[in-house]
Amino acid sequence: MNLWLILSINSVTLGGLLFLLSAGFSLIFGLMRIPNLTHGSMFMLGAYFGVTLIGWGFGFWLAALMAGLGVALFGGIVERFVLRRLVGNELAQVLVTLGLSFMVADVCLMQWGGDPISVDTPAGLVGSSKVFGMAFPTYRLAIIFIAVAIAAALWGMLDRTRLGAMIRAAVDDPAMARVVGIRVSHLFTFVFCLGAGLAGFAGVIGGPILSVYPGLDQDMLPLALVVVILGGSGSLLGSLVGSFVVGLLYNFGQAMFPELAYVVLFLPMLIVLVLRPRGLFGRAAP
Amino acid sequence: MNRAALAIALLLLATLPFWIGNSFYVNVATQMLIYAIFALGLNVLVGYAGLVTLGHAALFGVAAYAGATLINSGHGHIIVAIGACLATLAVAAIFAVLALRGTGLGFVMITVALGQIAWGIAYRWISLTNGDNGVSINARPAPFGLSLESAPALYWATLVVFLVAVVAMAIFVASPFGASLRGARDQPRRMTALGYNVWLIRFLAFLFSGFWSGVAGLLYLYYNQFVSPQTVALSASAEALLMVIAGGTGTLLGPIAGAILVIVMKDIASAYIERWNFVLGAIFVLIVVFMPEGLVPGVVRLCRRVIAARRPRAPMPVLGEESGE
Numbered sequence: 130m131n132l133w134l135i136l137s138i139n140s141v142t143l144g145g146l147l148f149l150l151s152a153g154f155s156l157i158f159g160l161m162r163i164p165n166l167t168h169g170s171m172f173m174l175g176a177y178f179g180v181t182l183i184g185w186g187f188g189f190w191l192a193a194l195m196a197g198l199g200v201a202l203f204g205g206i207v208e209r210f211v212l213r214r215l216v217g218n219e220l221a222q223v224l225v226t227l228g229l230s231f232m233v234a235d236v237c238l239m240q241w242g243g244d245p246i247s248v249d250t251p252a253g254l255v256g257s258s259k260v261f262g263m264a265f266p267t268y269r270l271a272i273i274f275i276a277v278a279i280a281a282a283l284w285g286m287l288d289r290t291r292l293g294a295m296i297r298a299a300v301d302d303p304a305m306a307r308v309v310g311i312r313v314s315h316l317f318t319f320v321f322c323l324g325a326g327l328a329g330f331a332g333v334i335g336g337p338i339l340s341v342y343p344g345l346d347q348d349m350l351p352l353a354l355v356v357v358i359l360g361g362s363g364s365l366l367g368s369l370v371g372s373f374v375v376g377l378l379y380n381f382g383q384a385m386f387p388e389l390a391y392v393v394l395f396l397p398m399l400i401v402l403v404l405r406p407r408g409l410f411g412r413a414a415p
Numbered sequence: 416m417n418r419a420a421l422a423i424a425l426l427l428l429a430t431l432p433f434w435i436g437n438s439f440y441v442n443v444a445t446q447m448l449i450y451a452i453f454a455l456g457l458n459v460l461v462g463y464a465g466l467v468t469l470g471h472a473a474l475f476g477v478a479a480y481a482g483a484t485l486i487n488s489g490h491g492h493i494i495v496a497i498g499a500c501l502a503t504l505a506v507a508a509i510f511a512v513l514a515l516r517g518t519g520l521g522f523v524m525i526t527v528a529l530g531q532i533a534w535g536i537a538y539r540w541i542s543l544t545n546g547d548n549g550v551s552i553n554a555r556p557a558p559f560g561l562s563l564e565s566a567p568a569l570y571w572a573t574l575v576v577f578l579v580a581v582v583a584m585a586i587f588v589a590s591p592f593g594a595s596l597r598g599a600r601d602q603p604r605r606m607t608a609l610g611y612n613v614w615l616i617r618f619l620a621f622l623f624s625g626f627w628s629g630v631a632g633l634l635y636l637y638y639n640q641f642v643s644p645q646t647v648a649l650s651a652s653a654e655a656l657l658m659v660i661a662g663g664t665g666t667l668l669g670p671i672a673g674a675i676l677v678i679v680m681k682d683i684a685s686a687y688i689e690r691w692n693f694v695l696g697a698i699f700v701l702i703v704v705f706m707p708e709g710l711v712p713g714v715v716r717l718c719r720r721v722i723a724a725r726r727p728r729a730p731m732p733v734l735g736e737e738s739g740e
Contacts, residue, residue, distance in 0.1 A: 164520050166527070214704060219520050220467055221703045224660065227469070227653055228699025235693035347649060351531035354524055388542065391535030398528065402516045 134263070136380050142269040142338065144376025145276030149331035150349060151356040151368045152283060153324025159363015160300045161317050162219060163212060166226040168328055169350030170233040175200045175329025176341040177241050180248060189251035189333075197330030204325025208318050230346060238343050248336030272334060279327070280369055287365065296320060300363070352379070355398050361408025370410065428574055432567035441566040442638075447678045448570075448577040449634045454658040454670030455584050456627025461656065462665030463593065464620045465600035467523050469652045470510060470530030474625045476537060476647035478503045478632030483550040483642050484543075492556035499633045500626060506533075507625025511618050530652050537644040549643030552636065563637060573634055580627055584667055587623065596620050597665075650692060654681075657695065661702055663712040 154168045178196035183189060207229060215221040250268045257264040287293035299306040299313045307313050332341075339345065356375050360367025374397060382393030401408060432441050453475055460466045481502035485495045514525045537544045544550065555563040563569045587593050598606045599613045606613050636642055645651065654677060662673025684694045706713045 158520075162520070164524060211700070211704070220523075223467065223469075223520070223523050224656070224703045225700050227649075228696040228703070231650065231653070231692045231696030231699070235690045235696070239690070347531070351528055351535075354528045354531075358524065358528065388540040389536075390539060391532045394535075395528075395532045399513060402513055402525065 132384075136384055137377075138265060138269055140377040140380040141373065142272050142376070143380060144373035145273045146331050146335045146338075147352055147356055147372035147376055148276050148280060148369055149327050149334075151353040151360075151372055152280070152365060153327040154353045155357050155360065155362050155364065155368045156320055157324045158357060159361075160296065160320055163321070164219065164223050164226065165321075165324070166223060166350065167207065167230045167233065168324070168353055169346035169348070170230040171200050171204060171325045171328035172332040172335075172349045173237060173341070173346040174203065174233055175332030176248075176336050176339075176345065177237055177246075177332075178329065179333030179336055180241070180246050180341055183248065189249075193330055193333035196333045197326040200329025200332075201322040201326030205318055205322045207325075208321040212321075213314075230350075234343065234346055241341075243343055245340045245342035247340045248333075250337040268337060272338075275334065280365070284365055352394075355394060357408070358398050359401050359408060361410045364408070364410040367408055367410030371408075425578075429571075432570055438566035441570050443678065443682060445566070445570045445573050445638055447675050448573045449631050449638060450655070450658060450678055451671045451674040452577055452580045452634065453628055453631035453655055454662070454674045455580055455667075456624045456631065457655050458659045458664060458666075458670040459584075459587070459596075459620055459624035459627070461659050462669070463588070463596050463600065464617055464624075466514075466518075466617065466621075467656070468514070468526040469523060469649065469656060470514070470526035470528075470533070471624075471628050471655055472647050472649075472651035473530045473533030474503050474507050474510070474628040475632035475635065475651070475655070476533065476642065477506045478629035479636040479642040479646055480537065480544060480550060482633045482636045483552050486552045486556060487550070492558040495556060496558075496633060500629050503625055503629025503632065504622055507622050507629075508618075510625070511621035515614060515617055515621070527649065530647070530649060534644055534647045534649070537647045544644070547644060549641055549645075551641040553640075555637045555640065569638060573638070576630060576634060580630070581667070581671075583627075588667060592616070592619070650695070653699070654695060657699055657702075661698070666712065669712070 150168065150172055153171075154165060157163050157165045157168075175196045178199050179192045182192035182195055187195065207226075211225055211229070212222055215225060254268040254271050256267055258267045258270065259265075260270070285293075287296060295306070295311045296316055298309075299311055299316050303313050332345075352375055356368055356371035358371075359374060360369070360371030375394065378394050378397060379390060382390040386393055431444055435441055435444065453471075457468070457471050460468050460471075478499040482495050482499040485498045490498070510526070510529050513529060514522050517525050538546060540546075555569065557563060558572070561568065561572070563572055595606065595611055595616055599611065599616045603613050606616075632646075635646070658673035658677045659670050660673070661676055662671065663669030680694065680698070681691055684691050688694070
């Protein structure tokens with residue numbers, strides 16, 4: 130198989146993982162105006178939870194789901210007991226989430242040590258499978274499939290259900306939404322847990338590709354930031370497109386200019402910021 | 416009264432190596448001064464411009480890396496200083512143009528991304544920065560023939576730069592430009608209506624802030640004789656921001672007190688536990704949740720309250736006034 134095809138597949142896979150990570154970041158940032166700098170930590174925490182659960186003998190997918198739920202619970206605690214005290218004070222939220230991310234990183238280092246931990250590819254998805262006469266790594270195809278399925282589910286939830294309508298209403302005008310009887314504070318907690326859970330889940334299923342190591346959070350956070358700056362905050366479509374763009378740039382950048390991968394990543398962000406500061410699909414600032 | 420206190424403080428600072436003696440503590444004092452300069456520079460943006468940045472360690476690091484590269488290619492101290500400052504100003508200008516596309520949260524996010532990119536370059540662009548191994552210099556340069564090799568010598572050199580920085584900040588705060596910067600922070604629309612170019616004011620403030628961060632970065636290189644990607648990491652930016660916020664934003668003394676506090680805590684914490692980052696994060700959370708205005712204004716408020724309680728005829732000031740439109 131030629132290099133370009135491998136690179137493309139890797140890019141799309143990374144894009145899928147980034148979507149799972151940045152969809153939550155984008156929703157939380159766009160809907161609740163909370164700049165959640167712990168999001169990279171959620172990803173890493175999920176991955177470490179997954180490692181432990183797999184070590185206890187749970188199957189890969191069950192471990193991924195449970196890790197996602199565990200991280201969602203952690204996110205809920207953070208939102209209810211810390212961020213809730215700082216509503217409307219965005220600067221304080223930035224600082225608190227940053228402080229929490231340092232604490233999470235250090236706790237992970239204490240608990241799981243400093244060595245990278247590799248996660249085995251789940252049995253049944255090892256090896257490659259033939260699509261259109263070409264061999265693709267099965268596990269990467271599975272990640273892409275999961276990402277697309279979750280994207281579709283999220284879109285359906287936000288656009289087609291009563292819950293989604295309530296979330297959109299709460300975003301556009303929280304005060305009016307409260308007046309008509311929507312429990313806005315519960316919705317925000319739900320969205321925060323959802324975002325955290327997705328990030329944790331992505332951490333586990335990204336494990337076989339990225340492995341788990343201290344600093345994973347600091348590696349993923351800027352990628353999620355670039356995705357949201359590119360795609361525009363609060364836009365699901367923006368996160369999807371942004372993720373795949375970042376996935377492509379990151380992989381091709383690393384292959385072609387290994388020393389400048391971050392610069393290559395940064396160029397489209399620069400262009401978008403100069404031409405369209407609210408992001409490709411972002412809504413105009415109110 | 417104030418003048419006497421200032422004179423005593425200056426005297427104590429100038430004679431510090433004599434009464435402290437141990438060169439370890441002199442070095443700690445040097446570190447405090449270096450980070451105080453950094454925090455003073457950062458405070459221009461965070462305190463006076465109201466623009467919170469998490470990418471300032473990049474500017475600090477650029478100066479250190481540029482200085483190290485220039486020293487290692489055999490240049491003299493004047494070229495090194497000028498080159499490091501110019502490099503910092505150039506990077507600060509790029510950062511400012513990009514980050515000022517956003518305000519508030521957008522600004523913070525962009526500075527985080529820019530800072531991480533700078534870290535990525537320091538870490539990955541091995542031919543330029545030697546990657547994870549960092550760049551070291553063999554000896555401190557000797558500006559104007561004065562050797563900086565001993566701890567007190569470096570301390571005094573840093574002290575001179577520090578005093579220049581403090582005076583520069585005092586002049587800046589009192590200047591019309593400082594006033595227009597605070598105006599741009601509190602009432603950007605009114606400032607625009609009055610004919611001020613808010614963007615340009617913020618841009619210049621970013622350069623001014625970046626310049627002092629660069630000066631601190633160069634001094635850090637002289638002190639440490641080594642610079643690594645850790646200098647540019649997000650946690651370094653966060654540490655500097657903690658100094659400013661812990662001490663109290665928008666005050667002259669605050670960042671200095673914050674720098675001293677953070678360095679002391681860091682040295683104490685690292686003597687007992689390895690987990691400085693955990694402590695850093697915990698302090699962040701505690702200060703933000705319980706003492707949002709910072710330690711210096713917090714203590715000042717507490718003192719005023721005690722004095723007011725002793726003389727109950729003075730009316731209590733209204734706390735937490737908002738300046739919204």
